[in-house]
Amino acid sequence: MNRVAFRCLHGLVIAVLAGLAYLLARAVLALDPDGRGLSDTVTSAMPESGVLHPLTAVLLNFRGYDTLLEIAVLLVAVLAVWSLEPPAAPCSRVLQEPAHRNPVLLVGLGVMVPMIAMTAGYFVWVGAYRPGGAFQGGALLGAIGVMLASTGVLPPSIRRTIRLRLATTIGFAVFLLVALLTSLWSGTLLTYPKAWAGLIILAIETALALSIGVSLALLFMAAADRATVHREDAP
Amino acid sequence: MTVTIYSLAAIALFVLGLYGLWWQPHLLRKLVSLNIASAGAFLLMVALAYRGGDPDPVPHALVLTGIVISVSATAFAVVLAARRYRETGSVELDEPEARS
Numbered sequence: 001m002n003r004v005a006f007r008c009l010h011g012l013v014i015a016v017l018a019g020l021a022y023l024l025a026r027a028v029l030a031l032d033p034d035g036r037g038l039s040d041t042v043t044s045a046m047p048e049s050g051v052l053h054p055l056t057a058v059l060l061n062f063r064g065y066d067t068l069l070e071i072a073v074l075l076v077a078v079l080a081v082w083s084l085e086p087p088a089a090p091c092s093r094v095l096q097e098p099a100h101r102n103p104v105l106l107v108g109l110g111v112m113v114p115m116i117a118m119t120a121g122y123f124v125w126v127g128a129y130r131p132g133g134a135f136q137g138g139a140l141l142g143a144i145g146v147m148l149a150s151t152g153v154l155p156p157s158i159r160r161t162i163r164l165r166l167a168t169t170i171g172f173a174v175f176l177l178v179a180l181l182t183s184l185w186s187g188t189l190l191t192y193p194k195a196w197a198g199l200i201i202l203a204i205e206t207a208l209a210l211s212i213g214v215s216l217a218l219l220f221m222a223a224a225d226r227a228t229v230h231r232e233d234a235p
Numbered sequence: 236m237t238v239t240i241y242s243l244a245a246i247a248l249f250v251l252g253l254y255g256l257w258w259q260p261h262l263l264r265k266l267v268s269l270n271i272a273s274a275g276a277f278l279l280m281v282a283l284a285y286r287g288g289d290p291d292p293v294p295h296a297l298v299l300t301g302i303v304i305s306v307s308a309t310a311f312a313v314v315l316a317a318r319r320y321r322e323t324g325s326v327e328l329d330e331p332e333a334r335s
Contacts, residue, residue, distance in 0.1 A: 013258055025242075032286070066297070080311050220310065
């Protein structure tokens with residue numbers, strides 16, 4: 001392609017995107033500025049949800065199906081990354097570097113990791129009545145994994161033990177089990193009995209937080225490990 | 236008014252991200268652009284949820300779900316790109332024409 005055609009194509013791309021931006025802006029500005037969406041529906045259904053915070057109620061009860069599929073996507077992502085990258089030798093190159101023997105780093109980790117884990121547990125618990133829940137807690141647990149991996153405490157090519165696999169799967173498994181039981185019990189998928197809703201949501205959230213944390217950390221480690229190989233292979 | 240500003244900024248982010256995704260040949264740049272575009276989409280949903288006083292929790296829940304999906308998709312894409320680099324030695328998609 002010569003330079004002129006290239007310029008023309010570039011101009012065309014920019015024009016199409018500018019048109020798209022214009023249409024989107026028109027659509028957004030045409031919306032009712034006082035539109036309340038579904039917030040009134042959610043507010044009126046809150047007593048049935050088993051929790052006091054609307055976001056948790058939507059995520060784990062009213063739209064539980066979305067969350068079930070989401071944890072399935074996360075699991076599929078881990079499986080896909082693992083399938084692309086067969087497990088490396090157990091002793092990874094990061095372990096051979098003495099960086100993680102830095103005493104200040106180790107003491108800092110020793111203080112921070114338990115505190116982050118505690119905060120993650122608090123987030124899961126507090127999700128019933130305040131902003132928080134499985135995703136915030138899971139993200140914090142994932143952060144622990146990222147910290148341990150990037151300081152070299154955990155090798156990036158972590159061994160895929162059965163315990164690790166269980167921790168990755170438990171969120172989806174518990175959620176699926178609940179979906180199965182509720183569909184047998186009440187005939188509809190993920191319609192919790194009102195008296196049990198709070199407990200069921202807490203159980204799902206705990207399992208979800210663990211799985212989300214482990215999956216996010218594993219995804220990070222797989223990506224970081226590949227990036228390391230990439231850098232060392234570079235000419 | 237605030238909602239309008241945030242919504243228009245979100246649309247700008249989204250379109251900028253799409254531009255990068257479409258035009259940048261390097262896979263990592265495409266990936267960063269994709270994340271910018273999804274940040275725009277999330278911002279738009281959160282901003283629109285704020286219309287009419289108290290925030291609507293349904294778009295917020297969708298965004299929370301979307302963030303996790305986008306993180307897992309990004310990680311998968313990074314690994315795919317690294318694999319492509321190892322297999323072909325190239326971090327760009329096949330573009331027969333010379334750029335510039």
